[in-house]
Amino acid sequence: MGVYIVELKFKTFIHKTIHKDDENSDFPNSNTILGMLGNSLNKIKSDQETYEFIKNIKLSSLFPKIGNEYLIPKPLKLPEKIKPENFKKIKKAQYISISNLENWLKEHEIKTDNYTVRNTLPGVAIDRINNTTALYLVSALVAKEKFYFLVELPEEQKNNLEIALRISEDEGLGGYRKTRGFGAFEFNIIDSKNTIFEKFLNNKNYNYVLNLGMYIPTNEEINRINDNCYYKISEYRSFDTRSNGLKPTVRYFEEGSLFDFDIKGKIIKTTINESVISGTPIYLKVNWSDIDV
Numbered sequence: 001m002g003v004y005i006v007e008l009k010f011k012t013f014i015h016k017t018i019h020k021d022d023e024n025s026d027f028p029n030s031n032t033i034l035g036m037l038g039n040s041l042n043k044i045k046s047d048q049e050t051y052e053f054i055k056n057i058k059l060s061s062l063f064p065k066i067g068n069e070y071l072i073p074k075p076l077k078l079p080e081k082i083k084p085e086n087f088k089k090i091k092k093a094q095y096i097s098i099s100n101l102e103n104w105l106k107e108h109e110i111k112t113d114n115y116t117v118r119n120t121l122p123g124v125a126i127d128r129i130n131n132t133t134a135l136y137l138v139s140a141l142v143a144k145e146k147f148y149f150l151v152e153l154p155e156e157q158k159n160n161l162e163i164a165l166r167i168s169e170d171e172g173l174g175g176y177r178k179t180r181g182f183g184a185f186e187f188n189i190i191d192s193k194n195t196i197f198e199k200f201l202n203n204k205n206y207n208y209v210l211n212l213g214m215y216i217p218t219n220e221e222i223n224r225i226n227d228n229c230y231y232k233i234s235e236y237r238s239f240d241t242r243s244n245g246l247k248p249t250v251r252y253f254e255e256g257s258l259f260d261f262d263i264k265g266k267i268i269k270t271t272i273n274e275s276v277i278s279g280t281p282i283y284l285k286v287n288w289s290d291i292d293v
Contacts, residue, residue, distance in 0.1 A: 001152055001154055001155070002153065003152045003201055004161070004190065005148055005191075006149050006187055007187065008148065008173075010147070012182055014027070027147065030059040030061045034054065034057065036173050037164040037168065040171065041160055053161075059213055061213050061281075062147050063148060063149070066145050069099065071096065072210070073212065074093055075210055076232060076256045076258055077258050078090065098284075101200065102287065152282055203287060207287060208285075209260075209283040210256070210283055211254070212283055216250060216278075217263065217265060221265075231253050231257035231259070232253070233254070234251070234252060235250070237249045266280065267280060
């Protein structure tokens, strides 16, 4: 298995697909990224080959990269001692730098950068029966910085990852790809070895794992969740782009959730065109054993 950093530089507007999870983040989550990769690969590979790719892959959601600094979701365990003037900033912040993860509970840094510029674009809907028109507005983001996601997969599947990204870079990620050309990007694949991620991916001495994507636990894992875990649960619903069918609503643990056991998650295979919803995210291993957690 190998873990890679996929950096994206968006060439057009970004619009996250509007579903129930839309308020949690401005950026696509791990399942949306998986859908992009799977749909693109399926254009030239069989259904069976595509499913083999999907079931063996783990992803993070999309996060900003500021300069040379990779940002990760703010852990849901907050520092014990926070200066009053910083409390609102920390509560509001979505991300921290990965270099601050190990010391987050002691020496917390606050990232309040604006990673995007939000625009509202007009559109016109035409009634095909009455020929009447209606004005509507579309929310769109302009990326000021690069973004990235992590992917773990067998080495023999790396070529399929590159194929899927080549097809996806012009077709785009997120909503309004076909009608407005949103989400087009350039990409770069970097091996996580000898990067700051390697330390937290392969840490042997850790007592918490930080979830980086959509996590749907197995029944066994649900029974392991206790008062030492810090988490937030949300709902997610999406469409199958091939049939335009609506997939069932699922509940998942958000990015930034902390668990005191190694999380695995599960893939849900739906009855909508046999499409899948993946809840098997990548996570980072952090050692806070010298801190009262």
